[in-house]
Amino acid sequence: MEIRTTLFNEIAEKEIQNPYARAFLKVLPVAIAVRRKAVMDSFPDPNAAQACGQAIRAEVVARLPELLEEFEKNALARGAKVLWARDAGEANEMVLSIAKERNVTYVTKGKSMVTEEIGLNDALAESGIEPFETDLGEFIAQQLKRPPFHIVGPAINVPVEEVCDLFMEKAGMEKTTTDPVKLGYAARLFLRDKFHHVSLGVTGVNMAVAETGTIINLENEGNIRFNKSSPGTQVSIMSLEKVVPTMEDAMHLTRLLSRNCTGQKISAYVSMDSGPKKPGEIDGPEELFIIIVDNGRSEIYGDSVAREALRCIRCGGCLNICPVYAKIGGYPYGWAYSGPMGQVLTPLLLGLDRTQDLYRACTLCGACRDVCPAGVDHPLMFLYYRSKDVEEDRGLRGKKRPWKESRFFGLWSRAVTHSVLWNLGVRLVRPLVNRYSHNGVITTMGGFFKGWFRTRNLPPIANKTFHERWSGLRRKATGRQSGENR
């Protein structure tokens, strides 16, 4: 997947004009957010339920290394093979070598953000092994060579006419149709044939339970279950923060993940694997490989603020509530992760220097933080990244701002931290600002500031500021005193 995080502003401006994106964004994220609220009310105390989820994820981050070791130990005891990959290249190499050793010509894949992060599909295709995305939205996005538009509905913005053309060309569909249901069934037939004969299935992992060595996946379509049932080899890839302490924790997170992701109580299917199939079972994988991917996370872990980004469970709740995402959709974020959670994670994985617009494209309204079941504080993270960027932090790869901006804010920070300069500045600026005042209010100003005034007014600067009145009062008071003492 091409990384286009440096083109955020450009792509955002384009997407704001896109009628399909706008039509979708007006409807679906809002609908999911509304459903989410309703279904969270199935908890006797939704706030307590959310707090509990946040506590689970806080514990995961605090105890990450020991939980990973416990998970590995228990997974190995069940007969799974657990592999560790330091970066994308190592992870892809592992999958390739597993596939080549078994003479695999194609794989079927469930939706997995980490596999998009590491670019697994490209690595497979380059080695002559055809990867088939089997989640309907991912299948469409893959065939159209587009990044995901929304974490849950990667191709949900694509017009049906385009899907129809695509399926006729690439999925063996014979009759034209724009009915989403008929299109879905066409994809079903095409991919069913792949499931029938596949020998290597690839999945992601929603949760890796340390207590039992079990990996858990949530889905609605059934494609992940096929990848876990039909082929003789299963490869499940997890970023290392997906571990959870106990089965009980996993059940609670299953409830929160489903409610935040799609507004459901639970997804249509939850599947749990503890090792490969047992002897005598006729289906299921003979071999289960679990690949634990680092790709920069263990380094992030060293930063006590940044590491909290590892709480994220990829529910997409933040996307559905974000006023910025609601206008621009997923493409501008330029990579596998979009919306507020993309703005939190991508800068840490790719560097603050390559993602400067991502963590600045935020009003800090905090709606994302308020719905997050994992307790990520997105606005806090963005402020942290902004300061680390300006400071040119080595670890996070901060990069100084353009010199005009740096200069301006250097002077500004001097002015606002020295009261003499501030007070002088106000006196100088007052006549310039107040000439825009009509009837006691400033409704607009020229030039650079015009945009700010489109939705706001200001009162004029007072003829005497509080400082000036205070000095005047003090002078009067001391004057009177000395007068009285005569």
Add this chain to the structure above:
Amino acid sequence: MEQRAREEILGRLRGIPKRAVDHRPDMPPLRERSLDHEEMIATFIEELTLEEGVVYRVRDGREAVARLTEIAAEEGLQRVMISTDEIVASLDLPAWGREQGIAVLTPWDFGDRDSFRDAVFDEVEAGITGADYAVAESGTLVIAHDTNQPRLISLAPIMHIALVPATRMVPTYEQAVEEIYGDTKDIPSHVTFTTGPSMTADIKGKPFKGMHGPRRLMVILIG
């Protein structure tokens, strides 16, 4: 090389000073925990019906088979695959099949994965299985898979019919999971939670049933 990667990753993670973990905040128990047996059943039926599952309630095994006969007639079933778990086995469906003129296949009819796959993907119109638990909270079936309960039977055919004794009803997921995973020595290789037919809304946000998994789910609740 693999050991080195593991050591490097864990080394970096372990190198950070540990921080204290706050204990979990209190949470009131889920409402379903206080439901009685009949209320649980009513909730289960309501929840699963919302997801377009169909639930039939019957008194015993005999009525279950009668209901199955009706379903087979309505749907024009001619070939089905059944699992051989204890619930299905207690109903002697192979005999039922012979009476009805319906071909009843079991996984034991097949010597290997490929021939089994051919049958379950292309040659049967329904998969009939038992279920280990029925969870009232969301109308969810919990199935632990083993040699008598292959994974594909409840997944590949276009229709899934589940036979569930009402005694298997539990209020929330925790009860099922505690029993399945409690004895850590003997955990099933694969456990599935199924709540309704397969679905998606990935095209234009328009939801529909029957994406990759079954398009129809019918539950016969016995007792």
